[in-house]
Amino acid sequence: MGIRFQEVSFHYPQNQLTYYQAIANITLDIESKNEFICLVGRTGSGKSTLAQHMNALLLPTSGTLEIFGTKITAKRDKKTNYNSLRKHVGLVFQFPEYQLFEETVEKDIMFGPLNFHTGIDEAKEIARETLKLVGLDESYLNRNPFNLSGGEKKRVAIAGILAFDPDILVLDEPTSGLDPRGKTQMMELFKEIQDKTGKSIIIITHDMDLVYEHASRVVVLYDGELIYDESPKALFKREGLEKYHLQYPSPIRVLKDLKERFDLDLDIYQRNLSDAVTALKRAVK
Amino acid sequence: MRNIVIGQYLPGSGFFYKMDPRTKIMGVIIMMVAIFLLETIVQLAIALAIGIVLMILGRLSIIRIARGMRPLFVLLIFTFFFQILFNREGELYLQESMTVSLSSIGGIILLTIIWRLLARFKRFRFFLLLAYLVGIFFAFSLLTYGYTFTTFTFSIYERGVEMSVFVVIRLLVIITLSTILTLTTKPTDLTQGLESLLRPLKIIGIRSEDFALIISISLRYIPTILDEANKIMAAQASRGADFQQGKLKDKIRQIISLLVPMFIIAFKRSEDLADAMETRNFVPGMKRTRIHELAFNMTDAFASLFILCSLAASIVLRVL
Ligand SMILES: Nc1ncnc2c1ncn2[C@@H]1O[C@H](COP(=O)(O)OP(=O)(O)OP(=O)(O)O)[C@@H](O)[C@H]1O
Ligand SMILES: [Mg+2]
Numbered sequence A: 001m002g003i004r005f006q007e008v009s010f011h012y013p014q015n016q017l018t019y020y021q022a023i024a025n026i027t028l029d030i031e032s033k034n035e036f037i038c039l040v041g042r043t044g045s046g047k048s049t050l051a052q053h054m055n056a057l058l059l060p061t062s063g064t065l066e067i068f069g070t071k072i073t074a075k076r077d078k079k080t081n082y083n084s085l086r087k088h089v090g091l092v093f094q095f096p097e098y099q100l101f102e103e104t105v106e107k108d109i110m111f112g113p114l115n116f117h118t119g120i121d122e123a124k125e126i127a128r129e130t131l132k133l134v135g136l137d138e139s140y141l142n143r144n145p146f147n148l149s150g151g152e153k154k155r156v157a158i159a160g161i162l163a164f165d166p167d168i169l170v171l172d173e174p175t176s177g178l179d180p181r182g183k184t185q186m187m188e189l190f191k192e193i194q195d196k197t198g199k200s201i202i203i204i205t206h207d208m209d210l211v212y213e214h215a216s217r218v219v220v221l222y223d224g225e226l227i228y229d230e231s232p233k234a235l236f237k238r239e240g241l242e243k244y245h246l247q248y249p250s251p252i253r254v255l256k257d258l259k260e261r262f263d264l265d266l267d268i269y270q271r272n273l274s275d276a277v278t279a280l281k282r283a284v285k
Numbered sequence B: 001m002r003n004i005v006i007g008q009y010l011p012g013s014g015f016f017y018k019m020d021p022r023t024k025i026m027g028v029i030i031m032m033v034a035i036f037l038l039e040t041i042v043q044l045a046i047a048l049a050i051g052i053v054l055m056i057l058g059r060l061s062i063i064r065i066a067r068g069m070r071p072l073f074v075l076l077i078f079t080f081f082f083q084i085l086f087n088r089e090g091e092l093y094l095q096e097s098m099t100v101s102l103s104s105i106g107g108i109i110l111l112t113i114i115w116r117l118l119a120r121f122k123r124f125r126f127f128l129l130l131a132y133l134v135g136i137f138f139a140f141s142l143l144t145y146g147y148t149f150t151t152f153t154f155s156i157y158e159r160g161v162e163m164s165v166f167v168v169i170r171l172l173v174i175i176t177l178s179t180i181l182t183l184t185t186k187p188t189d190l191t192q193g194l195e196s197l198l199r200p201l202k203i204i205g206i207r208s209e210d211f212a213l214i215i216s217i218s219l220r221y222i223p224t225i226l227d228e229a230n231k232i233m234a235a236q237a238s239r240g241a242d243f244q245q246g247k248l249k250d251k252i253r254q255i256i257s258l259l260v261p262m263f264i265i266a267f268k269r270s271e272d273l274a275d276a277m278e279t280r281n282f283v284p285g286m287k288r289t290r291i292h293e294l295a296f297n298m299t300d301a302f303a304s305l306f307i308l309c310s311l312a313a314s315i316v317l318r319v320l
Helices: A047-054 A082-088 A105-115 A120-133 A138-142 A150-162 A180-197 A208-214 A232-237 A250-262 A273-284 B021-037 B041-057 B062-068 B070-086 B102-118 B122-142 B158-184 B187-204 B208-237 B248-279 B298-319
Strands: A003-013 A019-030 A036-040 A062-067 A070-072 A089-092 A168-172 A200-204 A217-222 A225-230 B092-101 B148-157
Touching (some): A036 A180, A047 A089, A047 A168, A105 A120, A105 A138, A168 A180, A180 A200, A180 A208, A208 A232, A208 A250, A217 A232, B041 B062, B122 B148
Parallel strands (some): A036 A200, A036 A217
């Protein structure tokens, strides 16, 4: 059993008198194994807020939330060890600047494992391995995290979470600010982690191509409400997603345009470039 | 974290909102002087009553103002007891000999336990504290059994009671005055008012515009920095930093993990702000124009009249 949302709502206090409702009545089940979920929605739709519920950084204003069997409600319970939940669910924030603080990358990655009582030598070893995993070589170990480029910072931040080996990995826009190659590499990395360890992975993203190609499940938020929770295939077969500020993946858009313009007999629902090319070749033959 | 923000402006209407910030700032200062001139409890009580009537006329919520003062209650209680205990003038009201004995210490420990157990009734926190203090008093005076360590006398004098009530009411009035000012004046208006009032300081070489700019930028960034601090705390908490418990050594590391990103983000923000100001052609030292020029209106005239009358009245009372 992983994370279970039951009618969870959350509002931020705005000033002393008013509240801002960020998510409303979310009911959602996330398994602890083998999920690959993409969380999408326009800016301000409540994705980051939802993600921060998954490791109990935010407590629901109403409704109940269950994280690995621990019930979380609006009231902070003295008996619940919130910290131990964060070992199960690792959350990588949208902006790495909020997280990096040590003078070397190595020490920064070790921060998580040390907090969860891993020995120093073991933590050093882990830092080395996870850094390699996120695609940075060992020369980065002794660099100052503040002098890295945006994309490199992002990778170090992800390594900082991977280092303590959470069961579920939640990533808030891990691919923003990366070059196209870096994006695919990053997605492949997540796929690889999942294949190897069977961790559930939840990714917040605006990139529908990545969603269409990689996700096994898409959750769509709109104005704080959960409107769709289904496979990407089913989602992108729907008409009129534009009104939720969602874009169709580029293979679908290109093939649809070609199909209409040249009146082809063509299956437009292809998940990546090579499939699209194959389908197109077959159609024009 | 949000409720410790000082600039607690609350939008509203009513005449306090229509007044020029300069009138309000000067008014608060003059009124404070007037309050300090008053000498008896009756005079102060009348001042407090007038203040409350003004708040009702100005359509301010008294409950809200009282709530804003809650953090200062500790100060008030402390002042109150300080005066009662250490002022030894006038007629003697009460004299009790107090015993520090095994039984009284035991009684106090018992009382403390009961008090802490009841502490979850947050609503009655204040009354519980009072009951606890009264309980301690009786424990010392009545429980004299068992081995006695030492005894002392607890005495209350007439002037002590008078002064404690006097000082507490005076503090209350003064806090209310400044709360009205911050509650009804936007931080930007407040600094603009200050800038305008401090302009004469130019003679001795202090430029009030710079001063006002520094204040308004700081005020503007307090909530932002608090927000950032919350985000950093959340990010580090996801990596297992537990800011509530843990050993001292871990604690220090965790606080560093909070402070370093805070400073870096604050510096980055200030650089960005400087750039943004420069690209919009802000030149330090140039004369600035404003959208809202401060203007003195009828309400201000009436308020000034009222303030001056109050000052005159308290001077007359003092002299008579
Ligand atoms: N700390 C906060 N205080 C008050 N309101 C907030 C706070 N954080 C977010 N909000 C509001 O809650 C809403 C949802 O914010 P959230 O950050 O969850 O959006 P998001 O879907 O992650 O957007 P993005 O794609 O831009 O990251 C927004 O309208 C935002 O203004
Ligand atoms: Mg977000």
